[in-house]
Amino acid sequence: MKSAPLDPEVFYVQKLYYFFFLITLSFMTGVICGWRFGWKAGVLAFLVGLVLSYLAMLFKKSFALPDRKIVAKRMAKEISQAASPLVIARFASQLYYYLKEKDRAIALLEQFLPSCDPLVCATLAEIYLREGKSRxxxxxxxxxxxxxxxxxxxxxxxxxxxxxxxTAEAVKLYERSLRLAKGAGFPHNGAHRLTQALLTISYTASIHHALADCFLELKDTTAAEKHYRAGNRLLVDISLWRSSKPRLSRLSAKSFTKSS
Incomplete structure (x- = not known):
């Protein structure tokens, strides 16, 4: 089954939950080993599991798509309960990314565009951008x-x-976005609080890296490296770290920006 073509910010959160799941298994294994063979064996088992869990997260490149029927039923149920702009944005994303129904997703978002909801607007713009309709x-x-x-x-x-x-105009908007995000945060997408918090961190790191890329294009290496480091500090997964130095940048399996 093919992996979902999600934004890297969302993929990073998926990797974190995968890591949390593996840590839980490692902890349970450590407890069992500690009970059976002593606390030293338990601690050792947990530490080995922790290292292996982290490595597994680093090398995880994709996740399987959820079943199309399950996605459709779940989203239809949510819409029947409350057809809010938030639910519509989520449903349209499911239509586009999982069910591959581009036209339906766009039509649905355009229908709710007069609500001026930021999430609806951003979702529609992102789909247009992916379809090559940047204007x-x-x-x-x-x-x-x-x-x-x-x-x-x-x-x-x-x-x-x-x-x-x-690029110069993009820098100004990225910087303004970061300033506003520190105060108000990103729009809530209906996810659990932990997921929302992780997405906020992920998007912030992405913007720092995008800003760094812009500064590199503008030949300002010092500012670029500053934002690369700022973005890297927010990411647990070092495979997503970025740098202005080509040798270090190869640590990243894929650019952690939408614009690359």
């Missing part, structure tokens, strides 16, 4: 009244500007 994506974002006041909308605009070669 349309930028137009959708500019028409939103929160375009310059929401960190997610700002970051999405910056991705598009950078893709269109307007």
């Amino acid at each position: 349309k994506a930028l137009s959708v974002l500019h028409d939103n009244p929160y375009a310059l006041a929401n960190p997610l909308l700002l970051a999405t605009q910056a991705h598009i500007l950078r893709q269109n070669g307007k």
Whole structure:
């Protein structure tokens, strides 16, 4: 089964939960070994499991797609209970990423676009961008009244500007996005509090890395390295660390930005 083409920020959170699951198994193994062979054996078993769990997370490259029928039933149930912009944005994402129904996803988001919900707007813009319609994506974002006041909308605009070669303008939006995210955070997507917190960290790291890439393009290596380090400090997975030095950048299996 093919893996889901999710954003790297979401993929990172999936890797963290995978790591947490493996740590739990390691802890249980340690407890059993400690009970059976003594506390030293238990601690050793847990530490070995911890190291192996971390390595497994580093080398994890994809996750299996959920069953299409299960996804459809779950999202249909959520919509029947409350067709809020938040639920619509999530359902459209499921349609696009999992069920491969691009036209339905776009039509659904366009229907709720007048609500001016930042998550609906950002989701639609992201889909347009993935479909190669950067101008349309930028137009959708500019028409939103929160375009310059929401960190997610700002970051999405910056991705598009950078893709269109307007790096200096993208830097300003990325920096503004980071400032706003520190205060208000990113829009809530209906996920559990822990997942939302992890996504916030993940998106913040992504913006730092995107900013660093922009500064590299502008030949400002010092600023680039500063933001690479800032992004790296937020990531437990060192395979996603970035650097302005080519040798160190190869530690990253894949660029941790949407714009790359």
